[in-house]
C-alpha cells in the first residue's frame with residue numbers, strides 16, 4: 068500500500084497538466100485549427116503522456132486489461148470507501164490550492180446539483196472518476212487517464228496527437244488498420260473495445276445501478292474524438308446518437324467545475340449518504 072502510494076507520486080502533476088491541457092484545448096470559441104495547433108511543443112509533459120498512451124494501447128493490450136478488470140474481482144467497497152481509497156493517490160506539494168480527488172468529485176457533483184439536474188446525474192458526477200483507482204492497482208498513468216478511442220479499427224485523425232499512433236503495433240495491422248476493422252458498420256459503441264482507462268472501468272462497476280444516460284456519461288466522458296469532434300460515425304447506432312446529448316451535457320461539469328473553494332465534506336455528507344442509498348447497494352464490486 069505504502070509502496071503503491073510512493074510509486075504513484077508522479078501521477079498528479081502530469082494529471083493536472085492533462086486537465087489544464089483539456090481546458091485549453093476546449094476553451095470556448097476555439098476553432099478546430101487552433102485545436103490542432105495545441106501541440107507538443109507547448110505541452111511537452113502531456114505530449115509525452117500521449118506518446119506512451121498511443122503506442123501501448125493496442126487492441127491486444129485492451130483485451131488483456133478487460134479480462135483483468137471487467138470481472139470486478141478486486142473486492143467490495145462502498146462509494147465512500149472507494150472515494151477514500153482514491154484519495155490516497157493524492158500527494159501534492161501544495162495542498163492549499165490543489166484539490167484532492169474527492170474534492171474534484173464533489174465539485175463536479177455539486178455543480179450538477181446547483182444547476183438543478185436530476186439526482187442520478189449528481190450521483191454520476193460524484194462517481195465519474197472513481198475508476199482512477201486503477202492507478203492504485205499499479206496501472207500506468209497512460210493506461211488510466213487521457214482521451215479514449217476505439218481499438219481494433221483505424222484510428223481517427225481527430226484523436227489528439229494522431230501521429231503517435233504510428234508506433235502502435237496495430238497501425239499497420241491488416242485488419243485493425245482498416246476503417247471498420249473487426250466491427251460491423253453501425254454496430255454501436257457497446258460492441259467497441261475502447262482504449263483502456265478509468266472511464267470503461269467505472270462503467271463496469273456502475274452498469275447495473277444508473278440509467279443509460281448516466282452510463283454513457285461515465286463510459287465515454289474522455290472519448291473526445293466522438294463527442295467533441297464527430298468521429299466514428301460509421302460505428303454508431305441509433306442509441307449512441309440518442310445518448311450523445313447526455314454525454315455533451317456532462318462534459319462541461321467535468322472540465323470546468325474545478326474551483327478553489329473546497330467543498331465542505333461535513334455539511335455535504337448527509338445529502339450524499341441519502342443519494343448513494345437511493346442508487347447503490349451498501350457495497351459494490353470493484
Ligand SMILES: [Fe+2]
Pocket residue numbers: 195196265288289
Ligand atoms: Fe475522468
Ligand SMILES: [Fe+2]
Pocket residue numbers: 171195196321
Ligand atoms: Fe473528471
